[in-house]
Amino acid sequence: MEFAIFVIFAALAMAGALGVVLARNPVHCALSLVVTLISVAVFFLQQDAQLLAAVQVIVYAGAVVVLFLFVIMLLGVDREESLRESLPYQRPAAFVLGAITLAEVLFLAGRTWATGASSQRGSLDERVDGENLGNIERVARSLFTDFLWPFELTAALLVIAVVGGVVLARRSGQPVELLDEAEDEQAEEIEEEVREEAHEEEAVT
Amino acid sequence: MTLAAADVTANYYLVLAALLFTVGAIGLLVRRNVLVMFMCVELMLNAANLTFVTFARELDDVGGQAIVFFTLVVAAAEVAVGLGIIVAIFRRRRGATADDLHILKG
Helix, strand or coil, rough: CHHHHHHHHHHHHHHHCCCCCHCHHHHHHHHHHHHHHHHHHHHHHCCCCCHHHHHHHHHHHHHHHHHHHHHHHHHHHCCCCCCCCCCCCHHHHHHHHHHHHHHHEEEECCCCHHHCCCCCCCCHHHHHCCCCCCHHHHHHHHHHHHHHHHHHHHHHHHHHHHHHHHHHHCCCCCCHHHHHHHHHHHHHHHHHHHHHHHHHHHCCC | CCCHCCCHHHHHHHHCCCCCCHHHHHHHHHHEEECCCCCHHHHHHHHHHHHHHHHHHHHHCCHHHHHHHHHHHHHHHHHHHHHHHHHHHHHHHCCCCCCHHHHHCC
């Protein structure tokens, strides 16, 4: 049963991952990403990480992907993208690098390398330490004792992210219409410059 | 029922995580749309998370799962700021492909 579940969701996860890379429409990419994320949540469940499986579905498949879709819709980039490559050697180089990475990681995964002292931060299994605790209590105990300082730093990181998001989304003090015009003018100027440069280059060649 | 009887060892999950990571890495290099590149980064982060959880199981250590928590937080912060940057770029110029941003070159 465990093996059957693994095979089914491994196939789904790979299909979703390939969908993210191959789909031309960004919306399809985001939906493929959901398939992969939920498959990974199932793997978490299979490996006694119930809390993380729930968080994976809520935070990733819920919040993050919705944020992606929101931005896609907001910017109106849900049109198809040409997969044509402008740099000549990028695509073959990408595949070669990917193959090398895969070979390396598979080489490592193929050996028995899960060594070292076990249960350093507390066990996952009731049968080992005899304490009647669920997964959430075990993770929480580790998080609020061994990882307390990183946990506090995480709070700081989130505050920084919120401030960064607000600063990036905010327009500077000018009224909105004026700024829009100014930006349009600026954009036109930049485009003109680029066009002129292109002309010059053509003239040189 | 030979299929169902087979045991799922940690190596199965590690190999799957390696495959997911590779697909994400190739996608990051091949795709031009900045949003899709972001999604590929998420794929790679998920592959790393799967590896952490697998080792947590293998070593019977809850520390691996606690680390995944931090990865999730970092990923959420990264998406919030990254998408903010993309929206800010979009306001300036139409187009969200990496090729459109070549003006950043020195």
